[in-house]
Every structure is written in C-alpha cells, then in structure tokens.
Amino acid sequence: MSEQDRGDRGRRRPRRRGGGPNSGSRKIERETYDGDYQSSKPTIILAKPAAMDSSVLSTSPSATSSTIKPDKPVVMAIRPRDESFSSGASSISAGESTPSQVPSVSHRTPVSIIQTDGSSRLSAPPEMNQSVKIVDDSHQWSDAGMEVLLDQTDFFVVGVLGLQGSGKSTMLSLLAGNNPSDNIRQYIFPPQNRECKELCEHQTSGINMFVTGERTIFLDTQPVLSPSVLDKIIRQEKKIPPEYSTAENCVEMQSLHQAAFLMSVCHIILVVQDWFSDINLIRFLQTAEMLKPSTPSSSHDSSSGSEETNDYYPRIVFVQNKCTRDHFSRETHKAMQSTLSKMLEVSKLKIKGDVSMASGNLLSGLPKHQPTDINLYLFPNMDTNKKESQDTVLTLLPEYRGYPSVTTLVNGLRKQIYSMPRDALTHTTLSEKNWFHYAARTWEAVKKSQLMAEYNRLLH
Secondary structure, three states, X not given: OOHHHHHHHHOOOOOOOOOOOOHHHHHHHHHHHHHHHHHOOOOOOOOOOOOOOOEOOOOOOOOOOOEOOOOOOOOOOOOOOOHHHHHHHHOOOOOOOOHHHOOOOOOOOOHHHOOOXXXXXOOOOOOOOOOEEEEOOOOOEOOOOHHHOOOOOOOEEEEEEXXXXXXXXXXXXXXXXXXXXOOHHHOOOOOOOHHHHHHOOOOOOOEEEEEOOOOEEEEEEOOXXXXXXXXXXXXXXXXXXXXXXXXXXXXXXXXXXXXXXXXXXXXXXXXXXXXXXXXXXXXXXXXXXXXXXXXXOOOOOOOOOOHHHHOOOOEEEEEEEEEOHHHHOHHHHHHHHHHHHHHOOOOOOEOEOOOOOOHHHOOOOOOOOOOOOEOEEEEEOHHHHHHHHHHOOOOOOOOOOOOOOHHHHHHHHHHHHHOOOOOOOOOOOOOHHHHHHHHHHXXXXXXXXXXXXXXXXXXX
C-alpha cells in the first residue's frame, strides 16, 4: 500500500446528509408535515356568524375587526376593493359560511341604502296609486292612510263639498294631476259611471284621501243631502242609529258631520255646484259653520273669552261646474258674485280675495282682481266640449266657444288653488302624521258634539 493510499484512508470522510436506507422516507414525512401545517392555517372570517358574539373574527391585519350591533343601523363605507379584502373573502369556503352570512360590499351600492338614523333620508316620499278611505260607509274612522304620511310640516289639505252629480270627484281628480283627456277609469277619485247615472246612485261613500308627491292632501266626500243615500238606507233596511228619529234626519246629520269636519281640518274647501244657485246648499253651509267645533286652544292660552276670535275658519272656493256660454259673460259673472256675497255676508268663512276668473285673462273684459271679489270659478261641461270637438269639421280657425279651453281652465284653477295662503289649523304646528291624529280626534268630537245632538233633537 502506498503512502498516498494511507493518507486517503486516514482522512475523515464527511457525513452524508439524507443518506442511509431511510433517507427517502424521512423526506416524504417532512413534505407531508409541511403540507399539513400550511393547510391548518386559520381562515379569515369577514362575516358575523349567527351563533357567535358581536365581534368579527379576523387574523389578517388588512381585515379590520368591528363590532356589529343588531339593534342599530350599520354605516357602510363605499371604497374600491383591495387585494387583501378580495383574498380574504376568497378564503371562505362554502362549507364554513352561508351566503346570507356574507355581506355584499360593492362600489356600485346606491346612495339611498346608506342609513344613518335607521331610515333613508335621500329616498323620495311614498307615491300613491289610488285613494284610501279614512271614513267608511258606516261613518267610522279608519287608519288606512297613516302609512303614506310623513313627519314634515309643509303640507296642504283640500276638501270638497257638493250635491250629488255636481262633479266633486272630477274636480278633485283634475287638481290632483289628471288631465281632461284621460279616461274616467284613470281618475284618482272615480266619478259617476254610466251605470250609476242610469240608476241615480252616488259614486263616493264616506271620505276618501289621496296624497300627491307635492304633499297635497285631497279629501273627497260623499254627496251632501243625497237622495241616493236616503234611498239606499230605506231599500236595504239598514238599522238607523238610535239617536236619529227618521232616515231623513240621519242623512242630514251625516252630511253636517262631514261638512263640519272639513271646516276644521282643511285649508281650502271647494263647494261644487252644477246650477246656480241652490238656496238649500247655502243654508246647509251656514248650519255646518254654526255647528263646527271650536279650535282646541293651546295650554298657554288664557281663558279670557277670546275663543271666538281665535277660532279657525277655512277658505271657500265656489266652483260653478257644467257652465254654458251664457255663464261666461261679464253680466252673468257679476250677478253670481253679487248673489253669493249677499247670501253669505254674515258668514265668517273666508270667501273673498283668492280665486278669480280675471286672473290670467280667463274671462275677457273683467276688471282687475279686487280683494272684495268672491272666490268664484267657472268651469264648462266637459262632456259637451268633447262632443263638439269630435263633431267639428277641421278648419283653419277653431270654433268659437265663448270661453277658454278646458285644459286652460284646469291649469288656471290649479295655479290659483296651489298659490292660496295656508293658515295654521291649530295654535301649534302640525306635521302630516299629527294632522291625521288631529283629524281622527276631530271626527269623533263632531259625532259626539252636544250642539249636533241638540240640533238633531230640534229636527222635525
């Protein structure tokens, strides 16, 4: 053996790592352990499970933990997605969380769903598609219209009174937004159809309410002193309340209840009549004014006998419906105003200085609007106008009717009604919902009034 071979043997050989017969199996075990360790990492939970407490579990620094209180609204900030949020959300497996537990956050979230006090402030007020009944056929109060009212004080109440078939529902529908060319089935307050006219029946029963988007509240009532209501009570043999001696007294007292109620809760009352003038209707208005309940006084008012001066009286607008060409002459219009002024000269109802045919040159030749003018507005017969427009031969010049078109008159009435002053109904400022509660109390007070009971006892 040479000297070089001895030196090689004497050297210390380095230890082989991973050598030996079991080196391959150890390597496989290490790889398996590393894989199990990586798979056992906790997942990032971004949603609150139903069975856990209010804290949101999160192990990633990018996912901020917050406390969710179920009784308070959640303010959700809108921001673009980042990688950490998307990666954390993708780590939630389908078996660990249900879709209902994962909040959907997107940059396309509309502003109207971001809530700060439990309700959406940017959402539009609720719109009504049809009227609701606040006084039913049995003259009982109903709370059906409460959900469409808001907690704001800028509102306007318009009611209507009139005899049967005078056009009360038609006038209110035109003021509320309908056009004269619309079908009567599309009207907000359905007028008399052909069947009702043939059977001489009334269309509206009780009191219906409709609220427009401009927060104007319209109240449509059944006809006052209606023979159709009396005939219905007699034919159906309805049980008359014990406080009324006859069916005639029952119908008259129910009409007075409605008129006195409107005089207490409305800013404006339209008195619609289709021929001029019924003295019984004027006497009916004077009786309702006499029996109207007094305005409730506030707590700080002194009881020094000033109830009469502080009592509330609405503004009255007389609408002469179904007029002919002769009614639009200056002489006839002046005679109408003079007659109404003499019949209501002792009334405290506000009947002057707000609505006039002279406004907008609706009736040519009239003097300028004076504060002493009676609130009188003329409206033609819409059915006659439609027939004339259909039968007229098309010429270069339209046929002279003697009065403006129906659309012009409707727009003129809308402008004047909506621009009328809004007097306070009570000594305190009311919101829409407060007005509804006040109207409910007023209706019960009118029905239980001692003046009404005494007047009913004096009826023969």
